[in-house]
Amino acid sequence: MNYFELFGIEPGFTIDAAALKKKFYELSRAYHPDFYGGGTAMEQEEALEKSATVNEAYKTLQNPDLIIKYILGLKGLIQEEEKYNLPPDFLMEVMDLNEQVMELDKTDTAAVATLLTAAKNLQNEIHEAVAPTLAHYSHDTATEKELLQIKDYYYKKKYLDRIISGLQ
16 A cells, blocks of 8 residues: 555645645554554554554655655656766756855855855746646656656756755
């Protein structure tokens, strides 16, 4: 059973946060290990495992980046610790940003703000390219091409997230 099935929701990149939270509380109560204190060791272990799965699923389904990684994993399109080759034009663009960050005087708040804005603008630009696919995703009909575009976005965003977090 995958996380979407566990929570009884359709696989997608956008999830109703309120419904997710409600289902999480419901599942947490149903599988909380304290309710199995009088059970056998096997029942207690099973409740502990289910509770851990519910918590991990909730953590994943709350985070848009983790949802992307999870869905791509379900589709067999992403591997743990994968060395993904980003497009050369993107790498050149972020290499320029990285050079500016390395030369940056972090006390110059205006320069930091300028670079942060540039990185966020690039991040918004790459998001716009996949936003319609993310919004209208169907687990049953999504094409491999669409999923590979999302994978490309995922890795680009991770790269930009590192730059942005270094500037904040």
